[in-house]
Amino acid sequence: MIVALDTQLAVGTATGIGVYERDLAAALRAQGVDVRALAAPRLDPWRFDRRVLWDQVLLPLAAARSGATVLHAASGTMPLVRTLPTIVTVHDLAWHRVQAHTRAYARSYFGKIQARAYRRAAAIVCDSCFSANEYRVLIDPTADPEVVYPGVDPRFNRIVRRPDESPFALVVGTVEARKNLRVLVDVLAAIPGLRIVSVGPPTPYADEVRARAAELRVDDRLELRGYVAREDLDDLYARAACALIPSRYEGFGYALAEALCAGLPAISARSSSLVEVAENAVPLVFPDDVAGWVDAVRALLDDRTGAERRAELLRANASERFGWDRAASHMHVVYERVAKR
Structure with missing residues:
Protein backbone atom coordinates (compact mmCIF):
# COMPACT_ATOMS: atom_id res chain seq x y z
CA MET A 1 0.00 0.00 0.00
CA ILE A 2 1.21 3.49 -0.89
CA VAL A 3 -0.19 6.58 0.85
CA ALA A 4 -0.28 9.96 -0.88
CA LEU A 5 -0.20 12.55 1.91
CA ASP A 6 -1.13 16.20 1.37
CA THR A 7 1.67 18.21 3.02
CA GLN A 8 1.07 21.57 1.34
CA LEU A 9 0.56 23.44 4.62
CA ALA A 10 4.00 22.24 5.76
CA VAL A 11 5.58 24.36 3.00
CA GLY A 12 7.64 27.24 4.38
CA THR A 13 6.98 28.27 7.97
CA ALA A 14 4.81 25.43 9.24
CA THR A 15 2.39 26.05 12.09
CA GLY A 16 -0.56 24.07 13.40
CA ILE A 17 -1.83 21.82 10.62
CA GLY A 18 1.45 22.13 8.72
CA VAL A 19 3.32 20.74 11.73
CA TYR A 20 0.71 17.95 11.91
CA GLU A 21 1.34 17.02 8.26
CA ARG A 22 5.11 17.07 8.64
CA ASP A 23 5.18 15.04 11.85
CA LEU A 24 2.58 12.53 10.63
CA ALA A 25 4.63 11.85 7.50
CA ALA A 26 7.74 11.24 9.62
CA ALA A 27 5.89 8.97 12.08
CA LEU A 28 4.33 6.89 9.30
CA ARG A 29 7.68 6.43 7.58
CA ALA A 30 9.25 5.40 10.89
CA GLN A 31 6.70 2.56 10.95
CA GLY A 32 7.57 1.47 7.43
CA VAL A 33 4.61 3.02 5.61
CA ASP A 34 5.35 4.05 2.02
CA VAL A 35 4.37 7.74 2.08
CA ARG A 36 4.44 10.03 -0.94
CA ALA A 37 4.38 13.58 0.43
CA LEU A 38 2.55 15.85 -2.02
CA ALA A 39 3.28 19.58 -2.07
CA ALA A 40 4.01 22.45 -4.43
CA PRO A 41 6.86 24.37 -2.71
CA ARG A 42 6.53 27.43 -4.95
CA LEU A 43 2.83 27.84 -4.19
CA ASP A 44 2.02 30.04 -1.17
CA PRO A 45 -0.36 27.90 0.92
CA TRP A 46 -1.71 30.94 2.77
CA ARG A 47 -3.11 32.73 -0.29
CA PHE A 48 -6.74 31.77 -0.75
CA ASP A 49 -6.60 31.43 -4.54
CA ARG A 50 -3.44 29.31 -4.34
CA ARG A 51 -5.02 27.11 -1.68
CA VAL A 52 -8.06 26.42 -3.88
CA LEU A 53 -5.81 25.78 -6.90
CA TRP A 54 -3.87 23.23 -4.86
CA ASP A 55 -6.89 21.52 -3.30
CA GLN A 56 -9.01 21.25 -6.42
CA VAL A 57 -6.54 20.93 -9.31
CA LEU A 58 -2.94 20.22 -8.37
CA LEU A 59 -3.52 17.86 -5.44
CA PRO A 60 -5.83 15.41 -7.26
CA LEU A 61 -3.49 15.44 -10.28
CA ALA A 62 -0.43 14.81 -8.08
CA ALA A 63 -2.27 12.04 -6.24
CA ALA A 64 -3.25 10.34 -9.51
CA ARG A 65 0.35 10.47 -10.75
CA SER A 66 1.90 9.33 -7.46
CA GLY A 67 1.10 5.65 -7.87
CA ALA A 68 -0.56 5.71 -4.44
CA THR A 69 -3.35 3.47 -3.24
CA VAL A 70 -5.10 6.10 -1.12
CA LEU A 71 -4.94 9.86 -0.61
CA HIS A 72 -4.90 11.41 2.85
CA ALA A 73 -6.14 15.02 2.67
CA ALA A 74 -4.49 16.00 5.96
CA SER A 75 -5.02 19.75 5.69
CA GLY A 76 -8.75 19.64 6.45
CA THR A 77 -9.72 20.37 2.85
CA MET A 78 -10.12 17.87 0.01
CA PRO A 79 -10.82 17.78 -3.73
CA LEU A 80 -14.42 17.76 -4.88
CA VAL A 81 -13.41 15.33 -7.64
CA ARG A 82 -11.60 12.26 -6.32
CA THR A 83 -8.83 10.56 -8.28
CA LEU A 84 -8.11 8.14 -5.40
CA PRO A 85 -10.05 6.85 -2.38
CA THR A 86 -9.65 9.78 0.00
CA ILE A 87 -9.31 10.00 3.77
CA VAL A 88 -9.76 13.53 5.11
CA THR A 89 -8.78 14.82 8.54
CA VAL A 90 -11.41 17.32 9.67
CA HIS A 91 -9.41 19.17 12.30
CA ASP A 92 -12.30 21.30 13.47
CA LEU A 93 -15.61 22.80 12.38
CA ALA A 94 -14.62 26.37 13.16
CA TRP A 95 -15.78 27.60 9.76
CA HIS A 96 -19.29 26.52 10.72
CA ARG A 97 -19.16 27.96 14.24
CA VAL A 98 -16.92 30.95 14.92
CA GLN A 99 -15.66 32.50 11.68
CA ALA A 100 -18.54 34.90 10.94
CA HIS A 101 -16.06 37.81 10.83
CA THR A 102 -14.18 36.33 7.84
CA ARG A 103 -14.78 36.96 4.13
CA ALA A 104 -17.85 35.38 2.56
CA TYR A 105 -15.91 33.53 -0.15
CA ALA A 106 -13.65 31.92 2.47
CA ARG A 107 -16.63 30.91 4.61
CA SER A 108 -18.29 29.40 1.55
CA TYR A 109 -15.23 27.40 0.47
CA PHE A 110 -14.06 26.15 3.86
CA GLY A 111 -17.63 25.72 5.07
CA LYS A 112 -20.38 24.69 2.64
CA ILE A 113 -18.21 23.56 -0.27
CA GLN A 114 -15.94 21.42 1.88
CA ALA A 115 -18.94 19.95 3.70
CA ARG A 116 -20.13 18.73 0.31
CA ALA A 117 -16.70 17.28 -0.45
CA TYR A 118 -16.49 15.51 2.91
CA ARG A 119 -19.55 13.43 2.04
CA ARG A 120 -17.55 11.91 -0.83
CA ALA A 121 -14.63 10.87 1.39
CA ALA A 122 -13.89 7.19 1.93
CA ALA A 123 -13.19 7.92 5.60
CA ILE A 124 -13.46 10.89 7.96
CA VAL A 125 -10.84 11.34 10.68
CA CYS A 126 -11.28 13.85 13.52
CA ASP A 127 -8.70 15.03 16.06
CA SER A 128 -10.99 14.61 19.08
CA CYS A 129 -14.31 13.16 20.20
CA PHE A 130 -15.54 16.75 20.42
CA SER A 131 -14.78 17.37 16.73
CA ALA A 132 -16.32 14.04 15.74
CA ASN A 133 -19.54 15.06 17.48
CA GLU A 134 -19.40 18.49 15.83
CA TYR A 135 -19.09 16.74 12.47
CA ARG A 136 -22.22 14.70 13.16
CA VAL A 137 -24.14 17.77 14.35
CA LEU A 138 -23.06 20.13 11.58
CA ILE A 139 -22.31 17.94 8.54
CA ASP A 140 -23.71 14.42 8.63
CA PRO A 141 -25.71 12.91 11.53
CA THR A 142 -25.20 9.41 10.10
CA ALA A 143 -21.40 9.64 9.96
CA ASP A 144 -19.04 7.73 12.23
CA PRO A 145 -15.73 9.63 12.14
CA GLU A 146 -12.58 7.89 13.31
CA VAL A 147 -11.03 9.74 16.26
CA VAL A 148 -7.23 9.87 16.10
CA TYR A 149 -5.50 12.19 18.55
CA PRO A 150 -2.61 13.99 16.84
CA GLY A 151 0.84 13.41 18.26
CA VAL A 152 3.01 15.98 19.97
CA ASP A 153 6.63 16.28 18.88
CA PHE A 322 -0.32 12.23 22.45
CA GLY A 323 2.50 10.08 21.08
CA TRP A 324 3.09 10.01 17.34
CA ASP A 325 3.71 6.26 17.40
CA ARG A 326 0.16 5.69 18.59
CA ALA A 327 -1.31 8.23 16.15
CA ALA A 328 0.55 6.80 13.15
CA SER A 329 -0.43 3.22 14.02
CA HIS A 330 -4.09 4.20 14.27
CA MET A 331 -3.95 6.13 11.00
CA HIS A 332 -2.30 3.18 9.26
CA VAL A 333 -5.27 1.01 10.26
CA VAL A 334 -7.61 3.56 8.65
CA TYR A 335 -5.57 3.56 5.42
CA GLU A 336 -5.60 -0.23 5.21
CA ARG A 337 -9.33 -0.39 5.81
CA VAL A 338 -9.98 2.05 2.96
CA ALA A 339 -7.48 0.35 0.65
CA LYS A 340 -9.22 -3.02 1.04
CA ARG A 341 -12.67 -1.76 0.01
Whole structure:
Protein backbone atom coordinates (compact mmCIF):
# COMPACT_ATOMS: atom_id res chain seq x y z
CA MET A 1 0.00 0.00 0.00
CA ILE A 2 1.21 3.49 -0.89
CA VAL A 3 -0.19 6.58 0.85
CA ALA A 4 -0.28 9.96 -0.88
CA LEU A 5 -0.20 12.55 1.91
CA ASP A 6 -1.13 16.20 1.37
CA THR A 7 1.67 18.21 3.02
CA GLN A 8 1.07 21.57 1.34
CA LEU A 9 0.56 23.44 4.62
CA ALA A 10 4.00 22.24 5.76
CA VAL A 11 5.58 24.36 3.00
CA GLY A 12 7.64 27.24 4.38
CA THR A 13 6.98 28.27 7.97
CA ALA A 14 4.81 25.43 9.24
CA THR A 15 2.39 26.05 12.09
CA GLY A 16 -0.56 24.07 13.40
CA ILE A 17 -1.83 21.82 10.62
CA GLY A 18 1.45 22.13 8.72
CA VAL A 19 3.32 20.74 11.73
CA TYR A 20 0.71 17.95 11.91
CA GLU A 21 1.34 17.02 8.26
CA ARG A 22 5.11 17.07 8.64
CA ASP A 23 5.18 15.04 11.85
CA LEU A 24 2.58 12.53 10.63
CA ALA A 25 4.63 11.85 7.50
CA ALA A 26 7.74 11.24 9.62
CA ALA A 27 5.89 8.97 12.08
CA LEU A 28 4.33 6.89 9.30
CA ARG A 29 7.68 6.43 7.58
CA ALA A 30 9.25 5.40 10.89
CA GLN A 31 6.70 2.56 10.95
CA GLY A 32 7.57 1.47 7.43
CA VAL A 33 4.61 3.02 5.61
CA ASP A 34 5.35 4.05 2.02
CA VAL A 35 4.37 7.74 2.08
CA ARG A 36 4.44 10.03 -0.94
CA ALA A 37 4.38 13.58 0.43
CA LEU A 38 2.55 15.85 -2.02
CA ALA A 39 3.28 19.58 -2.07
CA ALA A 40 4.01 22.45 -4.43
CA PRO A 41 6.86 24.37 -2.71
CA ARG A 42 6.53 27.43 -4.95
CA LEU A 43 2.83 27.84 -4.19
CA ASP A 44 2.02 30.04 -1.17
CA PRO A 45 -0.36 27.90 0.92
CA TRP A 46 -1.71 30.94 2.77
CA ARG A 47 -3.11 32.73 -0.29
CA PHE A 48 -6.74 31.77 -0.75
CA ASP A 49 -6.60 31.43 -4.54
CA ARG A 50 -3.44 29.31 -4.34
CA ARG A 51 -5.02 27.11 -1.68
CA VAL A 52 -8.06 26.42 -3.88
CA LEU A 53 -5.81 25.78 -6.90
CA TRP A 54 -3.87 23.23 -4.86
CA ASP A 55 -6.89 21.52 -3.30
CA GLN A 56 -9.01 21.25 -6.42
CA VAL A 57 -6.54 20.93 -9.31
CA LEU A 58 -2.94 20.22 -8.37
CA LEU A 59 -3.52 17.86 -5.44
CA PRO A 60 -5.83 15.41 -7.26
CA LEU A 61 -3.49 15.44 -10.28
CA ALA A 62 -0.43 14.81 -8.08
CA ALA A 63 -2.27 12.04 -6.24
CA ALA A 64 -3.25 10.34 -9.51
CA ARG A 65 0.35 10.47 -10.75
CA SER A 66 1.90 9.33 -7.46
CA GLY A 67 1.10 5.65 -7.87
CA ALA A 68 -0.56 5.71 -4.44
CA THR A 69 -3.35 3.47 -3.24
CA VAL A 70 -5.10 6.10 -1.12
CA LEU A 71 -4.94 9.86 -0.61
CA HIS A 72 -4.90 11.41 2.85
CA ALA A 73 -6.14 15.02 2.67
CA ALA A 74 -4.49 16.00 5.96
CA SER A 75 -5.02 19.75 5.69
CA GLY A 76 -8.75 19.64 6.45
CA THR A 77 -9.72 20.37 2.85
CA MET A 78 -10.12 17.87 0.01
CA PRO A 79 -10.82 17.78 -3.73
CA LEU A 80 -14.42 17.76 -4.88
CA VAL A 81 -13.41 15.33 -7.64
CA ARG A 82 -11.60 12.26 -6.32
CA THR A 83 -8.83 10.56 -8.28
CA LEU A 84 -8.11 8.14 -5.40
CA PRO A 85 -10.05 6.85 -2.38
CA THR A 86 -9.65 9.78 0.00
CA ILE A 87 -9.31 10.00 3.77
CA VAL A 88 -9.76 13.53 5.11
CA THR A 89 -8.78 14.82 8.54
CA VAL A 90 -11.41 17.32 9.67
CA HIS A 91 -9.41 19.17 12.30
CA ASP A 92 -12.30 21.30 13.47
CA LEU A 93 -15.61 22.80 12.38
CA ALA A 94 -14.62 26.37 13.16
CA TRP A 95 -15.78 27.60 9.76
CA HIS A 96 -19.29 26.52 10.72
CA ARG A 97 -19.16 27.96 14.24
CA VAL A 98 -16.92 30.95 14.92
CA GLN A 99 -15.66 32.50 11.68
CA ALA A 100 -18.54 34.90 10.94
CA HIS A 101 -16.06 37.81 10.83
CA THR A 102 -14.18 36.33 7.84
CA ARG A 103 -14.78 36.96 4.13
CA ALA A 104 -17.85 35.38 2.56
CA TYR A 105 -15.91 33.53 -0.15
CA ALA A 106 -13.65 31.92 2.47
CA ARG A 107 -16.63 30.91 4.61
CA SER A 108 -18.29 29.40 1.55
CA TYR A 109 -15.23 27.40 0.47
CA PHE A 110 -14.06 26.15 3.86
CA GLY A 111 -17.63 25.72 5.07
CA LYS A 112 -20.38 24.69 2.64
CA ILE A 113 -18.21 23.56 -0.27
CA GLN A 114 -15.94 21.42 1.88
CA ALA A 115 -18.94 19.95 3.70
CA ARG A 116 -20.13 18.73 0.31
CA ALA A 117 -16.70 17.28 -0.45
CA TYR A 118 -16.49 15.51 2.91
CA ARG A 119 -19.55 13.43 2.04
CA ARG A 120 -17.55 11.91 -0.83
CA ALA A 121 -14.63 10.87 1.39
CA ALA A 122 -13.89 7.19 1.93
CA ALA A 123 -13.19 7.92 5.60
CA ILE A 124 -13.46 10.89 7.96
CA VAL A 125 -10.84 11.34 10.68
CA CYS A 126 -11.28 13.85 13.52
CA ASP A 127 -8.70 15.03 16.06
CA SER A 128 -10.99 14.61 19.08
CA CYS A 129 -14.31 13.16 20.20
CA PHE A 130 -15.54 16.75 20.42
CA SER A 131 -14.78 17.37 16.73
CA ALA A 132 -16.32 14.04 15.74
CA ASN A 133 -19.54 15.06 17.48
CA GLU A 134 -19.40 18.49 15.83
CA TYR A 135 -19.09 16.74 12.47
CA ARG A 136 -22.22 14.70 13.16
CA VAL A 137 -24.14 17.77 14.35
CA LEU A 138 -23.06 20.13 11.58
CA ILE A 139 -22.31 17.94 8.54
CA ASP A 140 -23.71 14.42 8.63
CA PRO A 141 -25.71 12.91 11.53
CA THR A 142 -25.20 9.41 10.10
CA ALA A 143 -21.40 9.64 9.96
CA ASP A 144 -19.04 7.73 12.23
CA PRO A 145 -15.73 9.63 12.14
CA GLU A 146 -12.58 7.89 13.31
CA VAL A 147 -11.03 9.74 16.26
CA VAL A 148 -7.23 9.87 16.10
CA TYR A 149 -5.50 12.19 18.55
CA PRO A 150 -2.61 13.99 16.84
CA GLY A 151 0.84 13.41 18.26
CA VAL A 152 3.01 15.98 19.97
CA ASP A 153 6.63 16.28 18.88
CA PRO A 154 8.68 14.12 21.28
CA ARG A 155 11.08 16.99 21.83
CA PHE A 156 8.51 18.44 24.25
CA ASN A 157 8.96 15.36 26.44
CA ARG A 158 12.66 16.21 26.73
CA ILE A 159 12.30 19.86 27.74
CA VAL A 160 14.03 20.55 31.06
CA ARG A 161 12.02 23.05 33.07
CA ARG A 162 13.89 26.08 34.47
CA PRO A 163 11.23 28.72 35.20
CA ASP A 164 12.27 32.38 35.31
CA GLU A 165 12.18 33.95 38.75
CA SER A 166 10.12 36.80 37.29
CA PRO A 167 7.02 34.98 36.04
CA PHE A 168 5.62 35.13 32.55
CA ALA A 169 2.69 33.23 31.03
CA LEU A 170 3.08 31.66 27.60
CA VAL A 171 0.28 31.78 25.02
CA VAL A 172 0.84 29.73 21.86
CA GLY A 173 -1.27 30.01 18.71
CA THR A 174 -2.42 32.31 15.95
CA VAL A 175 -3.50 35.68 17.34
CA GLU A 176 -7.10 35.58 16.12
CA ALA A 177 -10.50 36.25 17.64
CA ARG A 178 -11.41 32.66 18.56
CA LYS A 179 -8.10 32.27 20.46
CA ASN A 180 -9.36 35.02 22.77
CA LEU A 181 -6.05 36.60 23.81
CA ARG A 182 -7.81 39.83 24.72
CA VAL A 183 -9.29 38.32 27.91
CA LEU A 184 -5.75 37.80 29.19
CA VAL A 185 -4.96 41.49 28.73
CA ASP A 186 -7.58 42.18 31.41
CA VAL A 187 -5.88 39.55 33.59
CA LEU A 188 -2.58 41.43 33.23
CA ALA A 189 -4.24 44.56 34.57
CA ALA A 190 -5.30 42.68 37.72
CA ILE A 191 -1.96 40.93 38.40
CA PRO A 192 0.95 43.39 38.59
CA GLY A 193 4.30 41.79 37.90
CA LEU A 194 2.97 39.17 35.49
CA ARG A 195 4.05 39.26 31.85
CA ILE A 196 2.47 37.50 28.89
CA VAL A 197 4.46 36.26 25.91
CA SER A 198 2.34 35.35 22.87
CA VAL A 199 3.85 33.39 19.99
CA GLY A 200 2.05 32.70 16.75
CA PRO A 201 1.16 34.41 13.48
CA PRO A 202 -0.80 37.67 13.85
CA THR A 203 -4.11 38.59 12.22
CA PRO A 204 -5.91 41.97 12.32
CA TYR A 205 -7.25 40.86 15.73
CA ALA A 206 -3.74 41.53 17.11
CA ASP A 207 -4.39 45.27 16.71
CA GLU A 208 -7.46 44.94 18.94
CA VAL A 209 -5.36 43.15 21.56
CA ARG A 210 -2.66 45.83 21.44
CA ALA A 211 -5.25 48.60 21.70
CA ARG A 212 -6.79 47.01 24.80
CA ALA A 213 -3.34 46.61 26.35
CA ALA A 214 -2.57 50.28 25.72
CA GLU A 215 -5.95 51.30 27.14
CA LEU A 216 -5.23 49.39 30.36
CA ARG A 217 -1.59 50.55 30.38
CA VAL A 218 -0.19 47.04 30.40
CA ASP A 219 1.32 47.11 26.91
CA ASP A 220 4.81 47.02 28.46
CA ARG A 221 3.98 43.57 29.91
CA LEU A 222 2.52 42.06 26.74
CA GLU A 223 4.81 40.69 24.03
CA LEU A 224 3.38 39.57 20.69
CA ARG A 225 6.40 37.86 19.17
CA GLY A 226 4.80 36.34 16.10
CA TYR A 227 6.33 33.18 14.70
CA VAL A 228 9.40 31.93 16.59
CA ALA A 229 11.93 29.24 15.68
CA ARG A 230 11.73 25.80 17.28
CA GLU A 231 14.65 26.36 19.63
CA ASP A 232 13.17 29.66 20.82
CA LEU A 233 9.78 28.05 21.42
CA ASP A 234 11.40 25.24 23.42
CA ASP A 235 13.22 27.85 25.50
CA LEU A 236 9.92 29.60 26.28
CA TYR A 237 8.30 26.31 27.32
CA ALA A 238 11.26 25.71 29.64
CA ARG A 239 11.19 29.18 31.24
CA ALA A 240 7.49 30.13 31.46
CA ALA A 241 5.62 30.01 34.76
CA CYS A 242 2.56 28.62 33.01
CA ALA A 243 0.72 28.22 29.72
CA LEU A 244 -2.64 29.93 29.30
CA ILE A 245 -5.12 28.65 26.71
CA PRO A 246 -8.20 30.95 26.70
CA SER A 247 -9.53 29.81 23.31
CA ARG A 248 -13.28 29.74 22.69
CA TYR A 249 -13.04 26.97 20.10
CA GLU A 250 -10.45 24.27 19.36
CA GLY A 251 -10.75 21.07 17.37
CA PHE A 252 -7.93 19.57 19.40
CA GLY A 253 -5.82 22.04 21.37
CA TYR A 254 -2.17 21.60 20.47
CA ALA A 255 -1.00 24.31 22.89
CA LEU A 256 -2.51 22.47 25.85
CA ALA A 257 -1.21 19.06 24.73
CA GLU A 258 2.28 20.50 24.24
CA ALA A 259 2.24 22.11 27.69
CA LEU A 260 1.19 18.82 29.29
CA CYS A 261 3.99 16.95 27.50
CA ALA A 262 6.53 19.64 28.45
CA GLY A 263 5.63 19.55 32.14
CA LEU A 264 4.51 23.18 31.99
CA PRO A 265 1.70 24.12 34.41
CA ALA A 266 -1.35 25.16 32.40
CA ILE A 267 -4.74 26.80 32.78
CA SER A 268 -7.25 26.16 30.01
CA ALA A 269 -10.57 27.47 28.85
CA ARG A 270 -13.54 25.28 29.66
CA SER A 271 -14.53 25.02 26.02
CA SER A 272 -14.73 22.70 23.00
CA SER A 273 -12.07 19.95 22.81
CA LEU A 274 -9.91 21.56 25.49
CA VAL A 275 -11.98 19.89 28.22
CA GLU A 276 -11.28 16.52 26.59
CA VAL A 277 -7.54 17.14 26.25
CA ALA A 278 -7.29 18.44 29.82
CA GLU A 279 -8.93 15.33 31.31
CA ASN A 280 -9.62 17.25 34.56
CA ALA A 281 -5.86 17.52 35.08
CA VAL A 282 -5.59 21.33 34.84
CA PRO A 283 -7.75 24.22 36.07
CA LEU A 284 -10.56 25.07 33.64
CA VAL A 285 -12.09 28.55 33.32
CA PHE A 286 -14.91 29.74 31.08
CA PRO A 287 -13.30 31.65 28.18
CA ASP A 288 -14.61 35.14 28.98
CA ASP A 289 -14.67 34.90 32.79
CA VAL A 290 -12.02 37.50 33.62
CA ALA A 291 -12.44 37.08 37.38
CA GLY A 292 -12.11 33.31 37.00
CA TRP A 293 -8.89 33.70 35.02
CA VAL A 294 -7.48 36.13 37.56
CA ASP A 295 -8.24 33.75 40.45
CA ALA A 296 -6.77 30.73 38.63
CA VAL A 297 -3.57 32.53 37.62
CA ARG A 298 -3.09 33.99 41.10
CA ALA A 299 -3.57 30.57 42.70
CA LEU A 300 -0.96 29.06 40.39
CA LEU A 301 1.56 31.86 40.99
CA ASP A 302 1.02 31.64 44.76
CA ASP A 303 2.13 27.98 44.70
CA ARG A 304 4.55 27.66 41.81
CA THR A 305 6.40 24.76 43.44
CA GLY A 306 3.19 22.76 43.80
CA ALA A 307 2.13 23.64 40.26
CA GLU A 308 5.48 22.41 38.91
CA ARG A 309 5.20 19.16 40.85
CA ARG A 310 1.68 18.47 39.60
CA ALA A 311 2.63 19.28 36.00
CA GLU A 312 5.57 16.88 36.15
CA LEU A 313 3.30 14.09 37.39
CA LEU A 314 1.03 14.58 34.35
CA ARG A 315 3.86 14.43 31.85
CA ALA A 316 4.23 10.68 31.29
CA ASN A 317 0.51 10.12 30.71
CA ALA A 318 0.31 13.06 28.30
CA SER A 319 3.33 11.83 26.35
CA GLU A 320 1.65 8.45 25.91
CA ARG A 321 -1.79 9.85 25.00
CA PHE A 322 -0.32 12.23 22.45
CA GLY A 323 2.50 10.08 21.08
CA TRP A 324 3.09 10.01 17.34
CA ASP A 325 3.71 6.26 17.40
CA ARG A 326 0.16 5.69 18.59
CA ALA A 327 -1.31 8.23 16.15
CA ALA A 328 0.55 6.80 13.15
CA SER A 329 -0.43 3.22 14.02
CA HIS A 330 -4.09 4.20 14.27
CA MET A 331 -3.95 6.13 11.00
CA HIS A 332 -2.30 3.18 9.26
CA VAL A 333 -5.27 1.01 10.26
CA VAL A 334 -7.61 3.56 8.65
CA TYR A 335 -5.57 3.56 5.42
CA GLU A 336 -5.60 -0.23 5.21
CA ARG A 337 -9.33 -0.39 5.81
CA VAL A 338 -9.98 2.05 2.96
CA ALA A 339 -7.48 0.35 0.65
CA LYS A 340 -9.22 -3.02 1.04
CA ARG A 341 -12.67 -1.76 0.01
